[in-house]
Amino acid sequence: MAQPATWNSHYHGTDFESSSYLDEECNYYGGGKKADNLLERLFRRVDDNGDGKISPAEVRDCLRAVGEEMTEEEAAAMVELADTDGDGFLSLEDFERLLGEEKEEEEERRRLKEAFEMYVEAEAGCITPRSLRRTLSLLGEVKTIEDCRVMIRRFDLNGDGVLSFDEFDAMMR
Structure with missing residues (x-):
């Protein structure tokens, strides 16, 4: 079975990130009352039948709406990975944790990139011994x-004598 795509990769840069779009959806689902946060509004949008849970079918339908395809098996696997109570659905808490973890990973990568930039040789775009x-x-x-050459050599995966960001990332994990 193919590995399920991450939830965030399917929604990043889509209309679902637009707060006006989500406000409109929230007004529909919440009777005019704004949801407490963006994730709750997105959850309400994905929860087509309004039962407070997201099924694998709702995951597929939502992704299809933004031009992505996912098999039933992939959708079920995605839900299973985040489903904490084992009912086969995503609760709001499951959904928030799933997307929150991806946000944390993005933030960690951003901080790592900043650290990498401190060491980079400007002209080379990588970490050199100098x-x-x-x-x-x-x-x-x-x-x-x-x-410094010895230090770099330990993590230089492609043997070019310098550290790229991917090599730096691997070294720091």
């Missing part, structure tokens, strides 16, 4: 270029 030495020196740690 840029590593310079940054470590600014942090009070004195290393030789050869020391």
Whole structure:
């Protein structure tokens, strides 16, 4: 069975992120009362029948509405991964946790990118022995270029003598 796509990857950049779209949907589902937050409004939009739970079929229908296709098995697998009470549906709490975890991963990646940029050789776009030495020196740690080459070599997955962001990411995890 194919691995289910992440929920957030299907909604990022779609109309579902538009607060006016969600306000309109919230007014429909909430009788004019605005939902407490964006995730609750999105949950209400995906919950087609308004039963307070999202079924695998509702996941598929929603994704189809934004131009994505997902098999029944993939939708069921996605729901099963996040379903904490084992009823085969996503509660609002399951839904918030699922999307919240993806937001946390995005935030972690952003912070990692910022850290990577501190070490990067501007012209090269990667961490070189020279840029590593310079940054470590600014942090009070004195290393030789050869020391830095050895440090880089340990995590240089493609053997080019420098660290790309993906290699830096792997090193930090």
